[in-house]
Amino acid sequence: MQQLHYLGKQTLSMISGLGRAVILLVSAIVHVPNVRKGTPLLIQQLYSVGVLSLLIIIVSGTFIGMVLALQGYTILVGYGAEASLGPMVALSLLRELGPVVAGLLFAGRAGSALTAEIGLMKATEQLSSLEMMAIDPLRRIIAPRFWAGFISLPLLTAIFSMVGILGAHVVGVNWLGVDSGTFWSVMQEQVDFEKDILNSVIKSIVFAFVVMWIAVYKGYDCEPTSEGISRATTSTVVQSSLLILCLDFILTALMFVK
Amino acid sequence: MINSAFEANLVEIENLTFKRGERVIFDNISLSIPKGKVTAIMGPSGIGKTTLLRLIGGQLKPESGNILFAGKNIPLLSRADLYEVRKQMSMLFQSGALFTDMSVFDNIAFPIREHTKLSENIIEKIVLMKLEAVGLRGARHLQPSELSGGMARRVALARAIALDPELILYDEPFAGQDPISMGVIVRLIRSLSDALGLTSVVVSHDVPEVMSIADYIYIVAEKKVIGHGTPEQIRQDSSPLVQQFIQGDADGAVPFHYEAPAYRDELIRRVSK
Amino acid sequence: MKDMVSKKVELLVGLFVALGLAALLMLSVKVANSGFGAGGESYQLFAKFDNIGGLKVRSPIKIGGVVIGRVSNISLDDEDYTPVVTLDIKIQYNQLSEATSVAILTAGLLGEQYLGLQPGFVDDSVDTLQPGDYIEDTRPALVLEELIGQFLFSQGSGEE
Numbered sequence: 001m002q003q004l005h006y007l008g009k010q011t012l013s014m015i016s017g018l019g020r021a022v023i024l025l026v027s028a029i030v031h032v033p034n035v036r037k038g039t040p041l042l043i044q045q046l047y048s049v050g051v052l053s054l055l056i057i058i059v060s061g062t063f064i065g066m067v068l069a070l071q072g073y074t075i076l077v078g079y080g081a082e083a084s085l086g087p088m089v090a091l092s093l094l095r096e097l098g099p100v101v102a103g104l105l106f107a108g109r110a111g112s113a114l115t116a117e118i119g120l121m122k123a124t125e126q127l128s129s130l131e132m133m134a135i136d137p138l139r140r141i142i143a144p145r146f147w148a149g150f151i152s153l154p155l156l157t158a159i160f161s162m163v164g165i166l167g168a169h170v171v172g173v174n175w176l177g178v179d180s181g182t183f184w185s186v187m188q189e190q191v192d193f194e195k196d197i198l199n200s201v202i203k204s205i206v207f208a209f210v211v212m213w214i215a216v217y218k219g220y221d222c223e224p225t226s227e228g229i230s231r232a233t234t235s236t237v238v239q240s241s242l243l244i245l246c247l248d249f250i251l252t253a254l255m256f257v258k
Numbered sequence: 259m260i261n262s263a264f265e266a267n268l269v270e271i272e273n274l275t276f277k278r279g280e281r282v283i284f285d286n287i288s289l290s291i292p293k294g295k296v297t298a299i300m301g302p303s304g305i306g307k308t309t310l311l312r313l314i315g316g317q318l319k320p321e322s323g324n325i326l327f328a329g330k331n332i333p334l335l336s337r338a339d340l341y342e343v344r345k346q347m348s349m350l351f352q353s354g355a356l357f358t359d360m361s362v363f364d365n366i367a368f369p370i371r372e373h374t375k376l377s378e379n380i381i382e383k384i385v386l387m388k389l390e391a392v393g394l395r396g397a398r399h400l401q402p403s404e405l406s407g408g409m410a411r412r413v414a415l416a417r418a419i420a421l422d423p424e425l426i427l428y429d430e431p432f433a434g435q436d437p438i439s440m441g442v443i444v445r446l447i448r449s450l451s452d453a454l455g456l457t458s459v460v461v462s463h464d465v466p467e468v469m470s471i472a473d474y475i476y477i478v479a480e481k482k483v484i485g486h487g488t489p490e491q492i493r494q495d496s497s498p499l500v501q502q503f504i505q506g507d508a509d510g511a512v513p514f515h516y517e518a519p520a521y522r523d524e525l526i527r528r529v530s531k
Numbered sequence: 532m533k534d535m536v537s538k539k540v541e542l543l544v545g546l547f548v549a550l551g552l553a554a555l556l557m558l559s560v561k562v563a564n565s566g567f568g569a570g571g572e573s574y575q576l577f578a579k580f581d582n583i584g585g586l587k588v589r590s591p592i593k594i595g596g597v598v599i600g601r602v603s604n605i606s607l608d609d610e611d612y613t614p615v616v617t618l619d620i621k622i623q624y625n626q627l628s629e630a631t632s633v634a635i636l637t638a639g640l641l642g643e644q645y646l647g648l649q650p651g652f653v654d655d656s657v658d659t660l661q662p663g664d665y666i667e668d669t670r671p672a673l674v675l676e677e678l679i680g681q682f683l684f685s686q687g688s689g690e691e
Contacts (some may be wrong), residue, residue: 006498031640037372043540043541043544044540045545046544046547046548047540047544047547050544050547050551051540051543051544051546051547054547054550061264065544083643088687090562091393094562119357124353124355124358125351125352125353125355126355126356126357126358126509127311128317128349128351128355128381129349129351129355131315131317131344131369132315132317132344132347132348132349133344133369133372134341134344134373135369137343151548152547152553155547155548155550155551155552155554155555156551156556158551158554158558159550159551159554159555161558162554162557162558162562165558165562179591179598179643179645181588181589181590181591181598181601182590182591182643184561184562184589185587185588185590186587186591186602186643187562188561188562188563188589189587189588191563193559193560193563193564195553196563197558197559197562197563200558201555
């Protein structure tokens with residue numbers, strides 16, 4: 001009986017939480033942005049969401065590409081198939097590692113920062129204060145952050161995949177002696193624009209949506225105390241990471257399995 | 259023509275009941291806030307004084323009752339109308355609620371930039387005027403993190419009056435202030451009210467400060483208004499609850515002990531178990 | 532929340548967006564399709580083969596192991612349906628004699644295939660190859676299955 005009661009309570013609070021999240025999402029993205037006032041806000045957020053995530057994305061992308069090349073080479077060279085190093089690296093990065101790893105890093109870097117920032121604004125009554133000034137915090141605070149994330153992650157993912165491939169080129173071609181022309185030509189032959197690159201972009205857009213939604217909702221809905229904010233920040237990272245991995249499987253199944 | 263009751267009272271609260279979950283916070287209370295005066299709402303901590311301000315500001319919706327602001331019933335307003343009404347009021351939050359990523363100047367300019375299309379030149383003049391009123395014109399370039407608690411509250415006050423509202427709601431303006439900044443804020447609230455004809459609502463439990471500036475005082479406790487009047491009338495009030503509150507006695511009409519079964523019975527029950 | 536976005540922030544955001552778009556463009560052009568990237572001036576020669584095996588566009592062209600160019604196009608001749616390979620050769624190697632032969636070779640047993648040039652002798656009687664010329668002396672790719680087939684066939688006939 002006790003357990004049933006608990007289960008019911010949890011379900012209800014989950015549903016009401018989801019309802020609040022949907023309302024937040026709708027009111028954040030349905031607003032038609034005001035060009036005069038909205039653009040500087042968006043640029044500011046593109047800076048803190050996108051530009052500040054750039055370093056971690058470039059560094060991780062390079063190393064992941066380099067490691068892929070090293071591992072791939074040692075395996076492929078056993079079959080004399082080191083010519084396939086290029087497509088192996090490019091396809092791994094474009095199809096899976098780029099969107100997923102960039103998404104996870106983005107959740108850790110930008111998502112957690114956003115939750116903490118919005119949570120802190122709530123705790124210090126800045127959101128209330130905006131409301132009392134007759135300024136809608138959803139429009140002023142939430143919407144620009146949401147859109148900035150939505151624009152940033154696909155770009156970050158493309159940068160991640162590109163530097164990864166360049167990193168693999170350095171290791172594979174410059175160190176291990178795979179022919180540069182073969183590296184690119186075999187890659188070009190096997191990488192399909194629609195199937196691989198477009199799908200990579202679609203995945204990153206979906207992940208951006210998930211991370212931003214969770215991040216702004218957790219911040220906006222958090223308990224306005226120090227513990228509340230730290231709990232919200234943690235759960236932003238955990239939940240968006242799990243959702244990214246989960247959705248990646250579903251998307252891969254839809255995109256690549258006929 | 260505005261009817262005469264609205265002329266005298268800017269805010270009129272009628273038969274307000276507010277619950278948080280199952281807990282009743284206000285049970286059918288009524289009070290009126292006269293125009294151009296400083297009205298204080300006092301009471302022990304945790305009885306929902308801040309909640310009352312949020313109800314007036316329309317951030318919370320009451321269970322039942324009316325909250326009339328200049329004749330408009332706040333709980334029934336549409337979102338757009340509510341935002342329109344809020345332009346005529348402002349609230350000084352307990353923490354100041356300054357925007358931490360802007361300088362003092364930008365904080366005060368913020369509501370003006372948002373709600374008007376004035377040129378930067380004019381905005382600068384207005385901001386400096388407001389800063390001068392709170393004595394912080396020299397601090398315009400500082401960041402909120404560089405301000406002391408008292409200064410932050412004064413900057414927040416300057417921001418609250420940036421658009422010349424009709425009503426200012428002060429949420430615990432004296433809490434956590436040293437005696438000097440307390441004195442400064444007392445003076446500011448009084449002088450803003452006198453000079454600009456602002457209607458002020460001060461929520462506080464600091465008895466001497468409130469007694470010194472309020473024109474009219476409501477004492478709220480146990481979900482009800484337990485006493486109201488001018489400071490002089492409050493001092494003469496015969497209610498033991500009111501007397502306990504303004505004297506600060508530990509025990510009295512508000513008991514020292516939280517409601518519990520008799521201690522002796524409880525001890526005996528434990529032992530006999 | 533700042534109203535005045537500083538010039539530095541605007542610049543960095545601009546750079547970020549440009550970098551992202553450049554990465555996308557590079558992915559679509561350099562990784563997915565051919566296009567840029569050859570670099571340097573070159574001239575074209577043609578060669579007909581019976582069988583090109585696993586030769587690909589952008590496969591290297593080598594003389595004695597040194598890369599002197601890349602395959603830029605592979606197509607079938609309109610009339611006799613034999614494969615025609617277009618060779619993009621760096622401009623500094625423009626003194627190849629007409630007696631040059633070309634073969635499709637394999638790096639290692641299963642490795643990538645490339646074009647190996649064997650430069651012919653140069654004297655007054657032999658002209659150099661001009662841009663657009665066909666290299667006459669070509670040897671097709673070795674196809675493993677054919678080789679094995681031939682080997683088994685010759686073994687079988689040898690016993691009789």
